[in-house]
Amino acid sequence: MNELPQQLVNGLLLGSMYGLIAIGYTMVYGIVQLINFAHGEIFMTGAFGALTVYVYILPDGTSMLIALPLMLLGAMVVSVAVAVGAERFAYRPLRGAPRLAPLITAIGLSLALQQAVWAWYPEAKSARTFPQIDGGPFHIGSVTLQTGDIFLFVAAPVSMAILGFFVMRTRTGRGMQATAQDPDTAKLMGVNTDRIIVVAFALGAVFAAVGAVANGLKYGQIDFKMGFILGLKAFTAAVLGGIGNIYGAMIGGVVLGVAETLATAYIADIPGLDKFGSQSWSDVWAFILLILVLLFRPQGLLGERVADRA
Amino acid sequence: MRQRSLIAITAALAAGALTLTACGSRDDDGGGSDSGNGGGGTTVVIGVDAPLTGDLSALGLGIKNSADLAAKTANKEKTVEGITFKVEALDDQGQPSVGQQNATKFVANDKVLGVVGPLNSSVGESMQKVFDTAKLVEVSPANTNPALTQGVDWQTKKVRPYKSYFRTATTDAIQGPFAAQYVYNDSKKRKVFVIDDKKTYGAGLAATFTEEFKKLGGKVVGTEHINPDTKDFNAVATKVKNSGADVVYYGGEYPQAGPLSKQIKAAGAKIPLVGGDGIYSADFIKLAGASGNGDLATSVGAPVEELPSAKEFVANYKAAGYKEAYEAYGGYSYDSAWAIIEAVKKVVEANDGKLPSDARAKVVDAMQNVSFDGVTGKVSFDEFGDATNKQLTVYAVENGAWGSVKSGTFTG
Numbered sequence: 103m104n105e106l107p108q109q110l111v112n113g114l115l116l117g118s119m120y121g122l123i124a125i126g127y128t129m130v131y132g133i134v135q136l137i138n139f140a141h142g143e144i145f146m147t148g149a150f151g152a153l154t155v156y157v158y159i160l161p162d163g164t165s166m167l168i169a170l171p172l173m174l175l176g177a178m179v180v181s182v183a184v185a186v187g188a189e190r191f192a193y194r195p196l197r198g199a200p201r202l203a204p205l206i207t208a209i210g211l212s213l214a215l216q217q218a219v220w221a222w223y224p225e226a227k228s229a230r231t232f233p234q235i236d237g238g239p240f241h242i243g244s245v246t247l248q249t250g251d252i253f254l255f256v257a258a259p260v261s262m263a264i265l266g267f268f269v270m271r272t273r274t275g276r277g278m279q280a281t282a283q284d285p286d287t288a289k290l291m292g293v294n295t296d297r298i299i300v301v302a303f304a305l306g307a308v309f310a311a312v313g314a315v316a317n318g319l320k321y322g323q324i325d326f327k328m329g330f331i332l333g334l335k336a337f338t339a340a341v342l343g344g345i346g347n348i349y350g351a352m353i354g355g356v357v358l359g360v361a362e363t364l365a366t367a368y369i370a371d372i373p374g375l376d377k378f379g380s381q382s383w384s385d386v387w388a389f390i391l392l393i394l395v396l397l398f399r400p401q402g403l404l405g406e407r408v409a410d411r412a
Numbered sequence: 413m414r415q416r417s418l419i420a421i422t423a424a425l426a427a428g429a430l431t432l433t434a435c436g437s438r439d440d441d442g443g444g445s446d447s448g449n450g451g452g453g454t455t456v457v458i459g460v461d462a463p464l465t466g467d468l469s470a471l472g473l474g475i476k477n478s479a480d481l482a483a484k485t486a487n488k489e490k491t492v493e494g495i496t497f498k499v500e501a502l503d504d505q506g507q508p509s510v511g512q513q514n515a516t517k518f519v520a521n522d523k524v525l526g527v528v529g530p531l532n533s534s535v536g537e538s539m540q541k542v543f544d545t546a547k548l549v550e551v552s553p554a555n556t557n558p559a560l561t562q563g564v565d566w567q568t569k570k571v572r573p574y575k576s577y578f579r580t581a582t583t584d585a586i587q588g589p590f591a592a593q594y595v596y597n598d599s600k601k602r603k604v605f606v607i608d609d610k611k612t613y614g615a616g617l618a619a620t621f622t623e624e625f626k627k628l629g630g631k632v633v634g635t636e637h638i639n640p641d642t643k644d645f646n647a648v649a650t651k652v653k654n655s656g657a658d659v660v661y662y663g664g665e666y667p668q669a670g671p672l673s674k675q676i677k678a679a680g681a682k683i684p685l686v687g688g689d690g691i692y693s694a695d696f697i698k699l700a701g702a703s704g705n706g707d708l709a710t711s712v713g714a715p716v717e718e719l720p721s722a723k724e725f726v727a728n729y730k731a732a733g734y735k736e737a738y739e740a741y742g743g744y745s746y747d748s749a750w751a752i753i754e755a756v757k758k759v760v761e762a763n764d765g766k767l768p769s770d771a772r773a774k775v776v777d778a779m780q781n782v783s784f785d786g787v788t789g790k791v792s793f794d795e796f797g798d799a800t801n802k803q804l805t806v807y808a809v810e811n812g813a814w815g816s817v818k819s820g821t822f823t824g
């Protein structure tokens with residue numbers, strides 16, 4: 103049986119997840135040139151926000167049709183609150199500081215958020231189960247899809263379209279573009295850059311929240327460490343796609359996800375490479391791809407030249 | 413160019429961090445639990461090393477509580493006149509490096525005369541030498557990798573590497589083949605897909621299973637090594653489905669086995685996943701959900717609940733009011749701690765009721781000849797430090813709970 107379509111779908115789903123998280127990295131980087139390593143934890147707190155809504159706020163047995171929008175909302179509220187709080191109290195005081203200071207702050211914040219959830223969220227010391235949407239699986243040709251996958255398949259492009267519209271068409275979006283191009287001039291033109299930066303953090307958090315709910319639905323469990331690896335992969339995706347470019351983040355995510363999946367599925371079939379084909383090697387292949395892309399296109403797949411601002 | 417180099421630095425950092433994933437420091441659960449009074453006189457500390465936080469904490473806390481129960485029982489019954497036992501537990505987070513630090517801490521505390529643990533074979537590997545140099549006895553209730561007692565070349569030439577290391581658990585050299593025989597003879601499965609997590613325990617178990625399964629005439633239709641840091645096994649699940657396998661064997665632990673089982677079934681392969689004692693946990697069922705039904709696990713020893721010798725343990729454990737269940741290794745942990753208590757008793761009795769100055773070395777020697785009726789049956793050790801009790805049981809998930817299917821001993 104030909105497994106290529108199913109493996110492509112697997113990769114596409116994994117990649118969409120990376121892409122949703124990568125948007126947060128890329129937007130913040132595009133505007134303040136900060137690599138927000140705590141973004142993976144913003145994603146993780148979003149997942150716990152959604153779980154809180156389902157387990158502790160909604161009455162037992164609430165239909166997922168009603169629960170899902172409320173869980174999304176809960177995830178967004180928590181993620182945005184954490185992201186905006188991080189910006190206000192951790193990054194803004196360091197705005198004029200050398201670049202490495204906020205970077206280290208971000209790593210510290212990431213660990214602090216993990217430990218906070220581990221210590222204070224009820225029963226979060228091991229994985230917690232996440233509610234599932236009933237029904238499925240669906241078969242399209244040789245491809246099998248779960249209900250959780252369908253949510254991700256719908257949510258990723260829809261949120262991309264909304265984001266594209268927001269950045270291109272609205273006043274705030276244009277303000278973001280202006281700030282990304284040149285913060286000082288944007289300020290002179292009357293753009294409130296402090297506000298724009300907060301909006302960038304908040305928007306990234308909203309996408310992380312969508313990704314978090316999708317992740318919970320897809321894998322059926324969440325834990326306090328979930329944001330760490332996914333965050334690193336998403337950051338990789340953002341660099342691959344061209345950091346600073348929102349479409350690049352999504353494309354980078356999808357390329358990375360598909361590359362990992364196909365590496366798991368097919369490398370072992372290449373004669374002589376059977377030892378390097380298992381899933382435990384897929385990260386290696388993904389990073390080889392990243393290095394190759396950066397060798398030939400240092401700005402990433404869709405990135406613009408940024409050297410003139412250095 | 414500063415930005416470019418910043419990206420380069422962070423990319424390098426990210427790549428580095430990927431290899432260090434689970435190393436985030438967690439709080440050091442160093443506080444030992446007070447094992448009650450009684451006995452009086454000298455205090456002897458029994459160390460416990462197990463993952464008390466993180467993915468495997470369910471099993472680890474069961475080990476800690478059971479060892480604690482043994483110490484309390486010994487104090488209450490005044491098993492060793494003039495000696496009060498106290499349990500001190502350290503958290504190894506399932507990490508070999510942390511385990512080694514803990515081993516050093518135990519060695520530095522001269523009240524410690526024996527250590528129960530660890531859970532993970534890879535952690536055990538990192539601790540053995542530290543303990544052996546200090547002549548401090550270590551009894552693991554859960555390490556199953558054969559190399560720990562029989563040397564790395566255990567398949568061809570058995571050599572005991574460390575004199576101070578003992579275990580009450582059976583080894584993978586028996587557990588893997590036992591599972592293979594059950595799968596082949598009782599479940600009548602012929603085509604297996606073997607997956608492991610590349611860790612000492614998982615890879616070892618998968619290898620011994622594979623060897624026996626092939627010997628019986630079964631076919632291995634695919635192998636795969638997963639990355640234990642991720643939860644996305646869909647690519648692997650699709651491979652399993654298309655391989656035409658009628659059973660999956662997984663060498664590894666439940667945090668990965670649960671999602672793996674779920675994703676394999678979701679991919680459309682309605683075949684059972686079989687694993688070792690590392691997946692025999694209630695948390696496996698929680699993580700696998702409804703798709704866990706029909707999955708199998710082998711675990712060391714006979715089911716604790718069904719042994720007459722264990723009734724008292726189960727009742728006492730309940731009465732002691734521990735918050736966590738004793739889990740898969742409870743009985744073995746109790747027996748491990750009790751073996752240390754018995755060894756201390758021998759040493760004290762041979763020295764006119766007092767602890768000798770070289771108590772640690774004497775306890776190691778005494779351990780070799782310890783023999784008593786424990787929770788899991790007769791407890792004694794062979795010339796390699798392995799348990800002489802080589803019983804195993806197959807468990808299956810039915811309606812959301814593990815139930816025992818078949819007990820037996822592997823005879824080769």
